[in-house]
Amino acid sequence: MSTDDRERDEAPPFEGAGDALPSSDELELFAYLDGELDDDAAARFEARLGSDPELAAKLTAATAIAGFVRDDAARIYGAARVDSIADDVMSKLARGSAATTRLRVVPVVEIAAPQSTRFSRARSTSVVWLGGALAVAAAVALFVVTRRDPISAPPVAAASTTATASETVAIITPVGPTASRTVDPPSPAAGTPGVEVEDLEVGEGATVIYTGSAQGAVVWVNDKR
């Protein structure tokens, strides 16, 4: 294999593969593959395929890659599950854009210095605690949702950054006017005189902290108007 052949073989199949953004041709190609072009645009694109071998090659490559990804995901997760995952992702994106359920659960090691966040008493949100510490861990995976603003968390001493997993503090910070989530319960261990938090409503700007102990949870108001 010559150097030219090797370079050609190692070159990305699309112009956009090594760049940040795909070209307009590639965008049109992806739209065609997704069936998003109207009839006229699709006909024009197909006409171009006959006269543009490079574009036809890209279409072949893209079709192969898409088929591989779909087949592999279906083999691993099952076709129905793949559709379900896609639906879940789109659903979460839709919810996130509506700014209704952006909550975040983070361990204590991620707690930063307090942010100055104005507290809105007119708005309130509901956080319902239902389960145990294991479920809180699961919630971390479920509730890692993109935030657009910094976490407003209570200050935590530097010593806490060495906290072990068992000392993990879960932070549930409601964002948006109607944020509402069901969160796992901070139930105390059996036999301990702990406190169970059944229902909690906090305003925007306040932080609910699960302390991982018999304390249950504390509403930490960051700032007052």
Add this chain to the structure above:
Amino acid sequence: MDDGVRMTTRRGLLRSMGVAFGAIALVAVSAQGSAHARPSGPSDADVELVLLHGTKADKPLLPKDFPELTSPPWNAYNHYEVLSNKRLALLSGKTVTEPLPDGSTLETTMLEKDKAEKYKLEIVVKDGKGAQVSKGKYSAGKGARFMPVTLPYKGGILVVSLKVM
């Protein structure tokens, strides 16, 4: 009986009546005041309310019986002064309102006592304008201390601590 003697007797009688009415009024006011401070009859639950002011200081101060303050998130402050310590006598379904030093109010209501001897309490904190800051239902057994709300206060925090007695 001459007029002078009759006058003195009537004046004495009036004075005695005035003293008696005054005494009755005093007793009534006193009784009303004590009834306001403490509900008549036995309470359904007694809750200890302790307010603490946490700050950062060179010399740490941690009141005994509060080991939680050495753990996150309260260990962000190292100097805790007990501002007040009082006992709330709760009657089921009746809300007891306590003013907080930052101008907020704490409303505590005992909702029920379940079969496991746990007391379900509703805790509501409102700001000085009456707007709700937080509202939660807590189920606590006797002796269980919990600190449901922490508010900013005088360069530090105001910690609300409750314990069913």
